[in-house]
Amino acid sequence: MPTIIDGNALAATIRGEVAEKVADLVATHGITPGLNLLLVGEDPASTVYVRNKGKDCENVGIRSTIVRLPATATEDEVIACVQAWNADDSVHGILVQLPLPKHIDEHRVLRTIDPEKDVDGFHPVNAGKLMIGLDGFIPCTPYGVLEMLTRYNIETSGKHVVVVGRSNIVGKPLAMLLAQKRSPGNATVTICHTGTPDIAEHTRRADIIVSAVGMHGLITADHIRDGAVVIDVGINRITLADGTTKLVGDVDYAAVAPKASAITPVPGGVGPMTRAMLLQNTLTAAIRKARQ
Numbered sequence: 001m002p003t004i005i006d007g008n009a010l011a012a013t014i015r016g017e018v019a020e021k022v023a024d025l026v027a028t029h030g031i032t033p034g035l036n037l038l039l040v041g042e043d044p045a046s047t048v049y050v051r052n053k054g055k056d057c058e059n060v061g062i063r064s065t066i067v068r069l070p071a072t073a074t075e076d077e078v079i080a081c082v083q084a085w086n087a088d089d090s091v092h093g094i095l096v097q098l099p100l101p102k103h104i105d106e107h108r109v110l111r112t113i114d115p116e117k118d119v120d121g122f123h124p125v126n127a128g129k130l131m132i133g134l135d136g137f138i139p140c141t142p143y144g145v146l147e148m149l150t151r152y153n154i155e156t157s158g159k160h161v162v163v164v165g166r167s168n169i170v171g172k173p174l175a176m177l178l179a180q181k182r183s184p185g186n187a188t189v190t191i192c193h194t195g196t197p198d199i200a201e202h203t204r205r206a207d208i209i210v211s212a213v214g215m216h217g218l219i220t221a222d223h224i225r226d227g228a229v230v231i232d233v234g235i236n237r238i239t240l241a242d243g244t245t246k247l248v249g250d251v252d253y254a255a256v257a258p259k260a261s262a263i264t265p266v267p268g269g270v271g272p273m274t275r276a277m278l279l280q281n282t283l284t285a286a287i288r289k290a291r292q
C-alpha cells in the first residue's frame, strides 16, 4: 500500500510552528501579524473560503479583518480598499478573494496590492521573482505541495515530474519551482494541459505526477507507472446517485492508490496545506516588515 500523504496532519504541524513564531514576534517586537481579506459579492464558496481563512488566522494568533463589498462595487472602490490597506502598517498581508465580479479587472486589482503584502503571491512582481529564484511570496498551493514533498522526504532532484495543468495559481508556478536548482527542485519538468493530445503518454513516464486541472477522474490507473508519487490538487464536488454530494480530486483514487508509492487524498491532502501556507506567508510578511 502507498504512503498516504496526510495534509491534515502536516497542516496542523505547520499551524503549530506558525503559532509559535507569531507568539515570538509579539514578544520580541510587539508586532501582531495582520491579514486583511476582501470579499466582493456573495459567492457561497468564496464566502466559506474567506471565513475559514479568518478562523485559521485566529487559531495561530494572526489578526484578521474581513471586509465585504457588494457585487455591485466598482473597480475603483475595490482598488481604493486595497490602497488603504497598502498604506496601513498594521496590515501585513492582503488577500482579495477570487473570482471577482465580471465587471472588475482582476489583474488591475492584483497589480494594486503592495508586492510586500501579496501573501497570495499573485502580483506580477512575485510571479517574476519566483521565475528567477528570488525570495518573494510563493502562491499558497504550490508552496503547500513543496512542503508535502519536503516533509515526506520525497526526492525531486533528478526526477521527472509531470504537472498536469497550467494555471497561473498552481501549474505554472509549481513547474517553475520544481525545475529550479534548489531543494526541493532540480527536477525535469513536463507541463501537460488541454492542448496535450495524449496526457497519459507523458504521465506514464513520470516519477511524480501533480494534477491541478479540476476534472474528476482525469488521472486513472492507466496514467501512472508502478511506484509513482501522485499529488492531487483537484477539488471537485460531484453528485452521487442518491443525490448527496462529495468532494473528489482529479485522480481516480481507488484505482491509482494501489500502484502509487505515495499519494495525497481528497479531501485531506493539498487543500489544508494551501490554508496553512497562507498563514506562513502572512507571518513571513510581518517578519520582513519587522526587519526593515
Ligand code: GUN
Residues within 6 Å of the ligand: 095, 096, 097, 098, 099, 120, 140
Ligand atoms: N480563489 C480560489 N483560490 C484562491 C486563492 O488561493 N486565493 C484567492 N485570493 N482567491 C482564490
